[in-house]
Amino acid sequence: MIKDNISNxxxxxxxxxxSHQHYDLDVNVKFxxxxxxxxxxxxxxxxxxxxxxxxxxxxxxxxxxxKFYKIFEITSLKEINESKKSTYVLDQRQDATIFVxxxxxxxxxxxxxxxxxxxxxxxxxxxxxASSHLNTFPLNLFYKASSSFIKRNNKMxxxxxxxxxxxxRESKSHGLxxxxxxxxxxxxxxNAIKMKLxxxxxxxxxxxxxxxxxxxxxxxxxDFDLYPTIRKEGRWPRNKPLSLSLIIxxxxxxxxxxxxxxxxxxxISLLPFSKKNIDSLAxxxxxxxxxxxxxxxxxxxxxALYTYQDNRININKLCTSISPYLDNHQIKEVKKAILKVCxxxxxxxxxxxxxxSEKGYEELFTSINQYxxxxxxxxxxxxxxxxxxIEMECLYLNKVTYKEITNIKLTPCFLKLFKNFNIQAHLxxxxxxxxxx
Numbered sequence: 001m002i003k004d005n006i007s008n009x010x011x012x013x014x015x016x017x018x019s020h021q022h023y024d025l026d027v028n029v030k031f032x033x034x035x036x037x038x039x040x041x042x043x044x045x046x047x048x049x050x051x052x053x054x055x056x057x058x059x060x061x062x063x064x065x066x067k068f069y070k071i072f073e074i075t076s077l078k079e080i081n082e083s084k085k086s087t088y089v090l091d092q093r094q095d096a097t098i099f100v101x102x103x104x105x106x107x108x109x110x111x112x113x114x115x116x117x118x119x120x121x122x123x124x125x126x127x128x129x130a131s132s133h134l135n136t137f138p139l140n141l142f143y144k145a146s147s148s149f150i151k152r153n154n155k156m157x158x159x160x161x162x163x164x165x166x167x168x169r170e171s172k173s174h175g176l177x178x179x180x181x182x183x184x185x186x187x188x189x190x191n192a193i194k195m196k197l198x199x200x201x202x203x204x205x206x207x208x209x210x211x212x213x214x215x216x217x218x219x220x221x222x223d224f225d226l227y228p229t230i231r232k233e234g235r236w237p238r239n240k241p242l243s244l245s246l247i248i249x250x251x252x253x254x255x256x257x258x259x260x261x262x263x264x265x266x267x268i269s270l271l272p273f274s275k276k277n278i279d280s281l282a283x284x285x286x287x288x289x290x291x292x293x294x295x296x297x298x299x300x301x302x303x304a305l306y307t308y309q310d311n312r313i314n315i316n317k318l319c320t321s322i323s324p325y326l327d328n329h330q331i332k333e334v335k336k337a338i339l340k341v342c343x344x345x346x347x348x349x350x351x352x353x354x355x356x357s358e359k360g361y362e363e364l365f366t367s368i369n370q371y372x373x374x375x376x377x378x379x380x381x382x383x384x385x386x387x388x389x390i391e392m393e394c395l396y397l398n399k400v401t402y403k404e405i406t407n408i409k410l411t412p413c414f415l416k417l418f419k420n421f422n423i424q425a426h427l428x429x430x431x432x433x434x435x436x437x
Contacts, residue, residue, distance in 0.1 A: 025059070031125065032057035038170045045163045052135060052149045053167055055127060061145040069117075072110045072254060080115060083264040090115060090265055094212055096175045098203050098270070099126065101214040102192055102289050103181040107254050108216060111261050112179070115214075127171060128179045129199060139247065150199070152184070161202075168206045178203060182285055192289040192396065193434050195282035201275055211270050213285060215292040217262040219344055219367070259344075264292040286396035297326045297334075301341050303375055305356070306368050307417040313354040321416075365429075375418070377408050379426075382418035391427050394434040 035057035042050055082088060101112060116126060130147040132155075134140065143149070148167070151160065171178070180203070184196040266288045273281040304322050305313065319334045326334060342349060345360040345367075356364075368375075376395075379385065387395070392402055 027125075028057065028059045028062050032059060034174050034176070038167065038174070041170055042163065042166055045166075046159065049160065049163055052132075052144075053163055055146045055148065056144045058141075058145050061142055065113075065142065065145065069110060069113055072107070073114060076107065076254065076259075077111070077114070078260045080111065080118075081260060081262050082115075083262075085264065087267070088265050089212055089267045090118075090214070090263070094177065094210075095125075096172060096208065097177045098208050098211045099177060099179040099214055100182050100211060100285055100289075101179070102187060102216055103183055103185065104187050104216065105218065106250055108181075110254065111216060112214070115263060125175075126177045126179050165202050165205060168202050172206045172208060178208075182282070187433065191394075191430050191433075192286040193394075195285055197278055197282060200278060200281065204270065204273060204275060204278065204281070208270055211268050211285075213266045213268065213288045213292070215264045215266075215289055217264075219259045219261075219298075266292060283396055283398070287401065290396055297328060297337055298341060300326060301334075301337055302364060302368055304417055305341065305347075305354070306361075306364050307421050308356075309420055311356040311361075313356070315349065315352050315354055318354070377405050378415060379418045379421055379423045380406060382415045383421060383423050385423050387427075390431055394427075394430050 035055055039050060039054045042054065082090065101108070126146070128147045129150045130143045132149045132151045134143055135149045140149075148164070150156070150164070156164070168178070180199050182195040182200060183193050185193075187193055268284065268288070270281075300322065304318060308318075315335065315338060318338065319331050323329050323331060323334045326337075328334065328337075338354075339349070341347075342354055345364050346357060347360050348355045348357070380387070387397070387402065392398070397405070
């Protein structure tokens with residue numbers, strides 16, 4: 001009897017941890033059926049426009065995508081660490097919701113899809129959008145499974161907009177969710193840039209009640225090789241014509257990447273927002289994306305390394321200076337964490353000194369920007385720096401939120417380190433990236 005109970009208990013546990021739902025035949029058949037109904041209800045529109053706007057729900061493509069995700073999970077992704085905060089919601093299924101996320105890497109869609117599948121929020125029930133320039137064989141076969149192709153730069157005509165609005169309303173009536181990158185591009189600094197309001201307006205009109213903001217934070221940035229050029233030129237490279245060699249290059253980047261991902265979420269109600277105050281919604285999304293971070297010992301150590309003015313740091317002195325401010329005060333454990341950070345950013349350690357390489361330091365710069373809000377009060381106070389109006393705008397701060405940040409009661413953690421910190425140069429990068437399209 002006891003043995004049977006244990007066996008049943010084990011079965012329950014296995015069922016609970018069975019999480020990967022990238023491909024579920026019953027779910028995908030149902031999704032394909034919904035797409036057919038939506039396509040039929042919108043058949044009065046131009047056939048070509050409908051074909052590009054309504055996802056196919058192709059079951060075979062979902063099966064192939066599952067294989068891609070599995071390869072990515074095995075070869076590239078060390079771990080997905082989900083927030084332990086009470087505000088975290090992705091451990092529960094979210095129905096008929098708008099999901100928004102920051103976009104900092106070509107691997108983001110893989111990470112997000114894996115994340116949703118963990119908790120049975122199947123990929124099939126979350127629709128997305130893709131730029132029309134991606135509507136090229138063979139990429140369009142994969143995108144069209146659950147995505148709509150959208151024209152950018154105000155190239156949508158009246159019929160395009162009408163079809164898109166009707167499609168979103170139909171999807172809402174069938175309980176489907178949407179996922180968007182509200183910035184419409186990668187973020188250069190790691191902080192959110194200006195939100196594009198077109199899709200947000202359409203989604204608000206469909207009367208969705210809730211939005212889940214998803215913050216993705218990597219231990220390493222997949223596309224870091226692009227960042228020095230981007231920061232120097234102040235823009236992302238022009239889109240190259242899609243070719244087989246470019247697709248293979250991107251896939252190679254994704255599958256040779258190795259690192260961990262941190263995820264945090266914030267759920268907000270959309271009921272107070274409408275087309276009239278959509279700018280307030282964009283501000284709220286930007287503020288939350290910048291404001292969410294996982295404030296762990298690893299982040300504190302990275303910041304300590306980043307704010308040192310010398311390119312050689314004595315590891316024992318570093319341990320002594322920061323250990324009182326870490327959750328784990330044991331020197332042995334602090335050293336382990338420092339070594340892990342050094343390994344991540346390829347910093348050599350010679351005779352108990354950490355050698356900060358130029359490339360690793362640049363990568364550290366990109367990484368630290370992802371949670372600048374965690375350190376902004378320290379930097380402002382230690383440097384006695386006042387934010388300019390444009391800096392406040394780029395950080396999605398108004399007078400009230402700015403005052404709240406500067407009035408936070410702080411421990412003396414890192415004030416010495418930030419005393420000589422060049423916060424103006426740090427913020428200049430964010431300002432530079434803010435208007436990038």
